[in-house]
Amino acid sequence: MTQPNRTDDAVKDLVRQHWNDRAATFDDASHHGIHTDEQRERWLSVLREWTGDDPLRALDVGCGTGVVSLLLAELGHDVTGVDFAPEMLERARTKAERADRSVAFHRGDAESLAVPDDAVELLTARHLTWTLPNPSTAIDEWQRVVEPGGDILLIEGYWDHDEPWDEYEAIHDELPMYDGRPPADLREFLARNGLTEIEHEPLSDPALWGREPHHEYYVMTGTVPR
Template sequence: MQSDRTIEANFSLREEIKAYWSARAATFDLSPGHEIFSEDERSAWHELIGKKLGRGEGRRALDLASGTGVISHLMDDLGYSVTGIDWSESMLTLARAKAASRGRSIRFHLGDAENTMEADDSYDVIVTRHLVWTLVDPSACFREWLRVLKPGGKLLIIDGDFVNTSVAEKLVIRLAALLEKTGLVKTQAPHAPAAASDTHRSILSRVHFSGGARVDAVCRLLDEAGFSPVTSDTDLRQIHKAQASHLGYFKAVARGLQHRYAIVAEKQPR
């Protein structure tokens, strides 16, 4: 059982995470890998989601930590009836404006991905992107998501290990830095200010997956929470290839070397 001190520390960390993403909201869609900048990338995402979850055909989808609604729009494209929840009002304001400008009927509301307040057995699919690495208590969170899914429903997690850097990735980063310093390649603009990067590192050092959200560890926790079967896919090359022209050559190569994955976890039918 958690002590009062642990609960207080977890609450403080969760508030820091909330504040961090609220502060990032205004520039969130400027970053390749957040918003989608080409039809090739949109098609690659459609292919991935369609392969893992199938076409929507009016089925209910919950986009957890929906941010500005990038994944929500992809789900809407595929025919899902989409609800997005996020705990940042700043993100939600942008998400609602984007949906209105595109004539979409996606519903966005304030909510906590770790305590959704949604009814039991209420969604056919749940989707998350780059949320799991931020979780303070993933085991409890996964049990919550299992509760919200309908029997036979599927959870799609798109995430990665943003802590551990392979030797090959380190070499690419160092080469890029050297070439930028000598002026042989154009310096890539940072996707976040230095202060935000410092906050990101501080948060990352204190979440559950502070050592990196490796696919096997996430799958094991999903299995322990009651999902079955749980399958994973580390081949996201089509998406990374489509993002390359907007990331810059070296950043695109480095991203392709990272440990990123898609996990599908199912709730057994009754």
């Protein structure tokens, strides 16, 4: 029997439940957490290449356990992390305290941020768009909080799993970008939603993921029009 469409709130509740349940072990996977000095240095190199040397006001949306947030802070950026799952945020705060990094972490909805207009120069999101019921709304919202001429940096991929798992079994049909997208598709999506100067680069180095990558990973940036 076909299930009726759920409201966005119901979909988001299941997304939050999924990531709360995974928070305690999320960083254990080699491709999620940072486990070696080599892995950390490779991620710092990638982020430095795409963000530049000057300190930026940065917002890390869907920050999870704070992996990217803490790397950006290590590079000297002024970072705030936002996530929908409180258990993820608790782990991010603990990691920031242990690393002596000044990163503010707040609970928030990626599609409706409690952030003023033009508040940051850089917005980052890692493996987030596939979890959103309204990714076009999110891109509009991200452009609102990034000042004109600032950048949106996405670490994304195309994993094309055989079957949805856990809570996603019930809601994957209501997530337009479920399973990620190939770079050409995401590039078209970002351009259609107003970003300019879109660039991307594969992230195929095993050192980044602690193993040979099983999927097509990449970084993509787009500029908010002036």
